[in-house]
Amino acid sequence: MVVEAIKNGYVIDHITVGNAIKIYHLLGLDNIDCEVALISYVKSKKMGRKDLLKIGKLIDIVFDKIAVIDPDITINIVKNSKIIEKKQLEIPEKLINVGICNNPRCITSSERNLDQIFHLVDRKNKIYRCHYCEAILENSKIA
Amino acid sequence: MREKKKKNLIDIKDLSVKEIDDLIKVANDIIEHKEKYSHKCDGKILATLFFEPSTRTRLSFESAMLRLGGKVLGFSDSASSSTTKGETLADTVCVVSGYADIIVMRHPKEGAPVVASKRSLVPIINAGDGGHNHPTQTLTDLLTISREKGRLDNLTIGLCGDLKFGRTIHSLITAMSRYKNIKFILISPDELKLPEYVITEVLEKNHIEYIETNSMEEYMNELDVLYMTRVQKERFLNEAEYVRLKDYYILDKSKLETAKEDLCILHPLPRVNEISTEIDDDKRAKYFEQAYNGVYIRMALILKLLEVL
Ligand SMILES: [Zn+2]
Numbered sequence: 001m002v003v004e005a006i007k008n009g010y011v012i013d014h015i016t017v018g019n020a021i022k023i024y025h026l027l028g029l030d031n032i033d034c035e036v037a038l039i040s041y042v043k044s045k046k047m048g049r050k051d052l053l054k055i056g057k058l059i060d061i062v063f064d065k066i067a068v069i070d071p072d073i074t075i076n077i078v079k080n081s082k083i084i085e086k087k088q089l090e091i092p093e094k095l096i097n098v099g100i101c102n103n104p105r106c107i108t109s110s111e112r113n114l115d116q117i118f119h120l121v122d123r124k125n126k127i128y129r130c131h132y133c134e135a136i137l138e139n140s141k142i143a
Numbered sequence: 144m145r146e147k148k149k150k151n152l153i154d155i156k157d158l159s160v161k162e163i164d165d166l167i168k169v170a171n172d173i174i175e176h177k178e179k180y181s182h183k184c185d186g187k188i189l190a191t192l193f194f195e196p197s198t199r200t201r202l203s204f205e206s207a208m209l210r211l212g213g214k215v216l217g218f219s220d221s222a223s224s225s226t227t228k229g230e231t232l233a234d235t236v237c238v239v240s241g242y243a244d245i246i247v248m249r250h251p252k253e254g255a256p257v258v259a260s261k262r263s264l265v266p267i268i269n270a271g272d273g274g275h276n277h278p279t280q281t282l283t284d285l286l287t288i289s290r291e292k293g294r295l296d297n298l299t300i301g302l303c304g305d306l307k308f309g310r311t312i313h314s315l316i317t318a319m320s321r322y323k324n325i326k327f328i329l330i331s332p333d334e335l336k337l338p339e340y341v342i343t344e345v346l347e348k349n350h351i352e353y354i355e356t357n358s359m360e361e362y363m364n365e366l367d368v369l370y371m372t373r374v375q376k377e378r379f380l381n382e383a384e385y386v387r388l389k390d391y392y393i394l395d396k397s398k399l400e401t402a403k404e405d406l407c408i409l410h411p412l413p414r415v416n417e418i419s420t421e422i423d424d425d426k427r428a429k430y431f432e433q434a435y436n437g438v439y440i441r442m443a444l445i446l447k448l449l450e451v452l
Contacts (some may be wrong), residue, residue: 021180107254107258107272112231134254
């Protein structure tokens, strides 16, 4: 399958198969004014199979929050058809409106206008806890 | 605009060991010299916002404020608050904080006091948020242990009953883990064992010695403190499971045969069957003292948060 190379933009590489669609939504790529290619199940030397996302414009994007889904992702910044920078992601200390608290007794389940806030409590195991009720953020509740 | 105050008590971890020691000192002084404190809060108002009923806790706070010479106002269940009209917690607290000098709140939702403290102009005391925190119960427990044993370090503490859902147990473990040479005997049926995260994030992280057992008698002779808890019906999804576990442990005279002469038996109350009434006259039963102590430590806390000492 051939997907056109991009001139200016980003290539999000080394995404675990199946995660590209989650990252697409988490970054709000459905709401931007440029071409986006989502390619799944691509052959990879390092990973066997992987997903890829190509964004056809150098828009302002804060990528760190996608580290919650896939910490080993590489962000390639492309300018004039050349990769000018490769970025690894940092796991963020705090997540705002990235995940939803799964605890039915949490105040976020009833109070209106509350941000969903989580704090990193265990970097090694990527564990976040709810700012309000301290419940652990479950992977299925991200994005 | 009044300046926003930052002092609150939402989680027992909000207090340093030094602050807890100071509160215990003040509470002990109040017990010795009640008259000295009877006008400390003249002209101050405490609001009790109980979005779910808890008569015992509310009366304990109201008694504390009245004994300090202050006044109280509030509501005792959400039916009499504006929440039923769809008002957010943030708005309710924002309004009430203009009517009072300090707010005590109990709420069925976990984390509610965090939301409240952000909007309140006055200090917030968490009097229980769902199954999450209940720091003034823990302060009460610490005051009682300190008064009965003369120390908060070098203790073997038995925790018995529902260790899974019992928030007072989790808070007490967290608080006691900061003192030297503490050992816990965790007594529970397999279904109600202490959650794994409390073991890893509190006990193992602080290198605290602990033993898990389902026998109440096995380590009885080692205990300095025995903390009993009630198995709470509302925590179970399945009625049959509750019925099977509710009377798993009943403390009676025969169970205390090997216990130390100076064992201190505690219970956050209300009890159901887990402590036989035949124990009530035993000099080691301290759960009623514990309930009385709750008023004095709350008085000390109100004084601290209002900065009137
Ligand atoms: Zn939560």
